[in-house]
Amino acid sequence: MIEGRPLIDWGWIVDHLDDIAESILQHLQLTIVPLILGLFISLVLAVWAVRQPRVYGPVTAVTGILYTIPSLAAFAVLRPITGLSLLTAIIPLTTYTLLILVRNIVAGFQAVPAEVLEAAEGMGYTRRQRLLRVELPLAVPLMLAGLRLASVTTIGLATVAAVLGNSFGGLGQLITEGLQAFFPTKYLLGAVLSVVLAFLADALFVQIERFVTPWAQTRAGAR
Template identity: 60%
Template structure:
């Protein structure tokens, strides 16, 4: 009876660390670009929604619909237009971050206590100064909460980008499944999950650094 293939072949893994590392780096880049671009777009749209309250409904409705389209279907729609490119992958990935990020940025800024805004206005803050010095710092916890969800979601979604040839850890999973080589897909999956957890942890740290005042309250 032939020896059964083990679930993970550590020797193979050791020989191919470079390959796995390369996929991991691709994965990280796809995620970072998606979240960064998504954040910039969301930020602008959130400010528009706050300044012109009537636009908030349509903005969330549009991004909400975008959010519900299955990723595979979105790729299918985009490939004829933008081809099997990074652009195709990023358009889809960015699209999925918008709803969460816009909602959290708007909620964060609108959640700034009324008396703080009134005091800022009464002391002679202009709109921009107030946004930068008062509203954004106070909105950090809610905005970071949105970034955490968006990032973890994106890390998972990036695996799908392998289907249109954009590499990432999805490629390991894909290859592993088609070759029935468990070492590959398990490696891809484990790294993807680990990346999501690490990214989440990084945001928690970032928030702690950005909001020393929140800890002061807890320590009272």
Template identity: 45%
Template sequence: MAIATSGTCLEQNAWICGDYVRTRSDELWTATREHISLTVTAVPIGLVIAAVLVLFARRYRVSVPWIGGLTNVLYTVPSLAFFALLLPVTGLSVTTVRIGLVVYTLVILFRGLLAGLDAVPDDVREAARGMGYGPTRLLLTVELPLALPAIMAAIRVATVSTIALVTVGAVIGHGGLGNLIYDGLNSSFKSEVLTASVLCVALAVVADLLLVALQWLLTPWRHRRRSRRRPGGGQPEATTA
């Protein structure tokens, strides 16, 4: 991959071009901001909807395969076709993209939340009930903390996949960095395609690292337990005089 010298890289249409970043910084920032906005609204909305579905499914277990099947069907619908179905209602707006992104998170979040809560040992639930815990207190103070690693894993996958799917919104003009990738491909503008693609990957990596850090902060007991462990599972060696 050849890198053109500064001042001529735009004219030579080089893949890596510092002049492009400097002269189009406002355009890059606007696209990045829209990409982030779509992601940070779609994932939380999807999480809330998935949580409601999980609570309903746990109360009425017969509905689990129906809800799971519906989310699977919606996930298999191609994004372009899904946008086309929404166009008569929401038009060529950012709402169309946001609805599509929320729907695509449901299959990941519903499965992750349900699997995490179902993995809580029954004896732990029985012990909590024996101590007088009601359903709400049991869920919030016992089940959710124990299921948090599985839930956070689902949120991480949903977030990274959403960042990737945002680019598809470029077909209706609301794809964040996908707009630049789409325009660059149409015009064979190499530096625009590469820069927007790298930024998209960087967003996914940063988002995943932030969620890992959040999980670390929300589960301090797991770190304390690891710190008490010794290699081989034995006791600390006694000091000699």
């Protein structure tokens, strides 16, 4: 910290509200896009794993390996291929969601009672109809739990994207620039806003789960 400069410079914050808002929007983009892509890919993999149980092990093994790759290493590998682009950040952030989402979605499908599946079959549902009308809706609670965890994880990992440049660095850019300039206001603001976004994302998915699965809340309250 530069001598004579306060820990939190409120004047700087007021003067740079537009830049701060842009960083928040960039961070949301770095979070939402990977979550959407990860959910789509995970749904496909989860359905495949449920229909063909023998592939569940290899799928979770591969997604587990992808999850263990350090983000900086992933960015370094992709940079010669995709350049300093948003795609260089989106691809690794998407892969980091897969392990969490695949496991939760598969668990959601496996939690559907066998008698419910038999009843759907007895009503003449095709495999596709049973998936869309029975299995998927009943798997929603665990799916949302996976999205809840993946969103918080992605918000944290997205701060590392700042190494790719300030065009899409998000809140990580505030942290990096603040540390480089020995300016506490900037890096503390980036860190605090990242934590706030994580809490808001967690709260949002809790509310979504309560809204789309009221039967689960009623059953829990009856216990």
